Amino acid sequence: xxxxxxxxxxxxxxxxxxxxxxxxxxxxxxxVLRAEVERLDAGxxxxxxxxxxxxxxxxxxxxxxxRRKKDSSIQVxxxxxxxxxxxxxxxxxxxxxxxxxxxxxxxxxxxxxxxALASIMPTExxxxxxxxxxxxVDSKPYNLAQFAIMGDVLARDVLCVKKPRVGLLSIGEEExxxxxxxKEAYDLMKExxxxxxxxxxxxxxxxxxLDVAVCDGFVGNICLKLSEGLARSFGRVLKRExxxxxxxxxxxxxxxxxxxxxxxxxxxxxxxxAPLLGLKSILIVCHGASxxxxxxxxxxxxxxxxxxxxxxxLATELSAHxxxxxxSRHKS
Amino acid sequence: xxxxxxxxxxxxxxxxxxxxxxxxxxxxxxxVLRAEVERLDAGxxxxxxxxxxxxxxxxxxxxxxxRRKKDSSIQVxxxxxxxxxxxxxxxxxxxxxxxxxxxxxxxxxxxxxxxALASIMPTExxxxxxxxxxxxVDSKPYNLAQFAIMGDVLARDVLCVKKPRVGLLSIGEEExxxxxxxKEAYDLMKExxxxxxxxxxxxxxxxxxLDVAVCDGFVGNICLKLSEGLARSFGRVLKRExxxxxxxxxxxxxxxxxxxxxxxxxxxxxxxxAPLLGLKSILIVCHGASxxxxxxxxxxxxxxxxxxxxxxxLATELSAHxxxxxxSRHKS
Numbered sequence: 001x002x003x004x005x006x007x008x009x010x011x012x013x014x015x016x017x018x019x020x021x022x023x024x025x026x027x028x029x030x031x032v033l034r035a036e037v038e039r040l041d042a043g044x045x046x047x048x049x050x051x052x053x054x055x056x057x058x059x060x061x062x063x064x065x066x067r068r069k070k071d072s073s074i075q076v077x078x079x080x081x082x083x084x085x086x087x088x089x090x091x092x093x094x095x096x097x098x099x100x101x102x103x104x105x106x107x108x109x110x111x112x113x114x115x116a117l118a119s120i121m122p123t124e125x126x127x128x129x130x131x132x133x134x135x136x137v138d139s140k141p142y143n144l145a146q147f148a149i150m151g152d153v154l155a156r157d158v159l160c161v162k163k164p165r166v167g168l169l170s171i172g173e174e175e176x177x178x179x180x181x182x183k184e185a186y187d188l189m190k191e192x193x194x195x196x197x198x199x200x201x202x203x204x205x206x207x208x209x210l211d212v213a214v215c216d217g218f219v220g221n222i223c224l225k226l227s228e229g230l231a232r233s234f235g236r237v238l239k240r241e242x243x244x245x246x247x248x249x250x251x252x253x254x255x256x257x258x259x260x261x262x263x264x265x266x267x268x269x270x271x272x273x274a275p276l277l278g279l280k281s282i283l284i285v286c287h288g289a290s291x292x293x294x295x296x297x298x299x300x301x302x303x304x305x306x307x308x309x310x311x312x313x314l315a316t317e318l319s320a321h322x323x324x325x326x327x328s329r330h331k332s
Numbered sequence: 333x334x335x336x337x338x339x340x341x342x343x344x345x346x347x348x349x350x351x352x353x354x355x356x357x358x359x360x361x362x363x364v365l366r367a368e369v370e371r372l373d374a375g376x377x378x379x380x381x382x383x384x385x386x387x388x389x390x391x392x393x394x395x396x397x398x399r400r401k402k403d404s405s406i407q408v409x410x411x412x413x414x415x416x417x418x419x420x421x422x423x424x425x426x427x428x429x430x431x432x433x434x435x436x437x438x439x440x441x442x443x444x445x446x447x448a449l450a451s452i453m454p455t456e457x458x459x460x461x462x463x464x465x466x467x468x469v470d471s472k473p474y475n476l477a478q479f480a481i482m483g484d485v486l487a488r489d490v491l492c493v494k495k496p497r498v499g500l501l502s503i504g505e506e507e508x509x510x511x512x513x514x515k516e517a518y519d520l521m522k523e524x525x526x527x528x529x530x531x532x533x534x535x536x537x538x539x540x541x542l543d544v545a546v547c548d549g550f551v552g553n554i555c556l557k558l559s560e561g562l563a564r565s566f567g568r569v570l571k572r573e574x575x576x577x578x579x580x581x582x583x584x585x586x587x588x589x590x591x592x593x594x595x596x597x598x599x600x601x602x603x604x605x606a607p608l609l610g611l612k613s614i615l616i617v618c619h620g621a622s623x624x625x626x627x628x629x630x631x632x633x634x635x636x637x638x639x640x641x642x643x644x645x646l647a648t649e650l651s652a653h654x655x656x657x658x659x660s661r662h663k664s
Contacts, residue, residue, distance in 0.1 A: 016636075041499045110657055123565065124565050124568060124569055136512065137503065137511040138511045140502070140514055140561075143374050144604075155333070169554060170550075171466055171469065171549070171550055171553040171554060178469065178550065179469040179472055179548075180469075180552045182550075201553075201554070201557045202553070202554040202555065202556065202557030202558030202560075202561060203557040203558065203560055203561030203564075204561070205558055205561060205562075206558070206565045207561065207565070208564050210449060211570050215554075216509045216511075217503070218502075218503055218510065218514075219551055219554060221503040221534065222501060222503060222547075223500075223534065223553060223554065223555070223558055224534065225533045225534030225535040226534030226535065226537055226538070226555055226558060226559065227532060227558065227562060228534075228535055228541065229535030229537060229538050230537075230538050230559060230562055230563070230568075231538070231562070232535075233455065233538045233539070235458050236456060237456055241587075244585055247586045247587065247589075248586065248587040250583075250586050250587075251404045251582075251583040251584065251586030251587030252583065252585065253588055254580065254582050254586065255573075255579065255580040255582075255583030255587065256575075269360070310485075
């Protein structure tokens with residue numbers, strides 16, 4: 001039911017994924033969803049409907065929505081996973097409410113202090129995982145080390161990187177640069193079995209020479225939104241400039257194909273949504289303004305995550321690194 | 333002497349500024365500087381030379397450079413200001429050493445706990461001041477409130493904005509969103525006489541609907557470098573795409589003028605350098621890779637700052653808001 005446009009986008013996206021053989025349960029107002037399925041002539045696809053009488057609105061406070069709307073589509077969807085009827089959840093609705101439902105209904109993997117939201121961002125070369133992009137603020141060093149482990153599993157399983165290069169976002173490459181939390185996180189990350197490449201800077205994120213960038217959710221959320229905003233500004237300025245002269249307009253027509261490829265680099269729909277990692281299952285939060293392509297890609301990502309057993313691998317990795325937790329708790 | 337290319341760029345930039353009537357003292361190796369001045373046939377301009385026997389290298393540790401190289405060009409330049417022989421300093425050298433010399437040689441305005449580095453960034457419309465971009469990490473709420481006051485004076489005097497819109501960089505627009513430090517800084521900023529527009533998000537920085545964005549130096553430095561990196565990536569991808577087909581190449585030629593205007597939005601040289609605010613004078617730190625245009629613009633900015641009496645205004649504003657300091661110290 002969620003998203004700026006609502007079920008029309010989500011059902012279309014689900015139908016596309018179902019055509020590829022992914023089993024779908026649409027959760028929300030049954031009449032509305034059934035009408036969408038019929039409109040798309042998608043009745044024969046592996047899609048069922050589960051009724052939920054309420055919808056969390058985009059501007060609602062997550063905590064209140066959790067409490068007041070027990071029969072909201074997002075809460076019912078998470079409950080389906082908890083009850084073993086589904087393996088993962090994809091939502092384009094209220095992000096805060098999705099994260100809250102994920103944390104409280106799905107529950108955390110044993111040993112995970114704080115689940116984290118990962119964003120997969122396009123770069124000049126291969127995509128990069130930025131984690132956390134806003135599930136937490138005021139993270140402790142040990143939280144950052146856990147985010148690194150989660151991001152590593154995501155890069156391996158979803159982006160198919162064999163030995164992900166994991167960096168810690170800071171303000172200088174040398175060890176010892178950064179704020180208090182980052183300096184201690186550096187020490188912890190050195191102790192992991194990750195391919196830890198040390199501190200990385202803001203300019204390193206989009207070079208494509210990095211697979212995972214680890215940061216606190218306050219920093220990551222600002223980075224994500226800044227990148228989106230800057231990309232949109234560039235797009236608008238370029239369009240405005242190209243429209244301003246007759247020669248430019250002709251030029252733009254001739255170079256249309258290349259300009260489209262350029263625009264794809266700005267297209268966040270490529271990776272669909274941000275997975276919330278550290279839960280007993282997978283929940284993927286899509287942008288409210290997602291188009292069907294973005295939501296389909298998010299569904300594909302959830303399916304890949306489940307098929308490859310990423311959740312089990314994550315639990316194993318976190319448990320293998322649990323000694324770090326003791327180290328950190330004593331220090332902080 | 334500083335910068336990736338060194339005196340050749342700096343002397344050329346200084347000569348341009350001197351032609352506009354700005355009095356210049358070149359600080360560094362006298363023989364080298366004199367040769368550059370002669371090469372440019374700039375002997376008649378209002379430029380003098382002050383010898384300094386040492387240079388801080390780009391990779392040197394600021395604290396060591398401060399201690400070991402008392403006769404470095406940056407330290408001698410700051411001393412000139414302290415002795416009343418100059419009114420401000422512009423450097424394209426080691427940023428850390430420049431900031432350290434600024435803080436310790438020039439000294440802070442009374443009441444300033446932490447000077448801050450401001451970056452003026454181009455947007456779709458008018459430029460925006462991002463402060464702090466790396467002079468400090470682990471800033472306290474009161475520091476952020478002081479950064480806001482400094483950024484406001486800079487936007488008024490250098491960008492000529494009458495009533496700068498000052499925002500606090502956070503992860504949600506509503507009051508109460510953000511980390512612990514930002515939440516308290518919000519309360520302090522509400523108490524100022526600034527045109528405080530509340531929390532702003534990463535996506536708001538480049539819209540041009542904001543004049544000053546306030547943040548801790550850890551966040552600001554990452555934002556600044558991320559923006560630079562992303563802009564460069566976009567430029568490279570666009571160039572690569574346009575070169576890849578014969579039609580695109582023709583198109584690119586026809587739209588050359590517009591593509592150049594687009595590139596200007598990516599051009600940080602427009603605003604020259606980052607002023608370090610809160611000192612008893614002005615120090616402007618330029619990018620190591622600055623071209624003469626960037627350094628000339630930085631010199632112009634320093635001259636404007638001095639001519640408009642921004643330093644006195646800043647001291648007055650900070651003192652008018654000193655009650656905030658008491659409020660904050662009691663709370664934190």
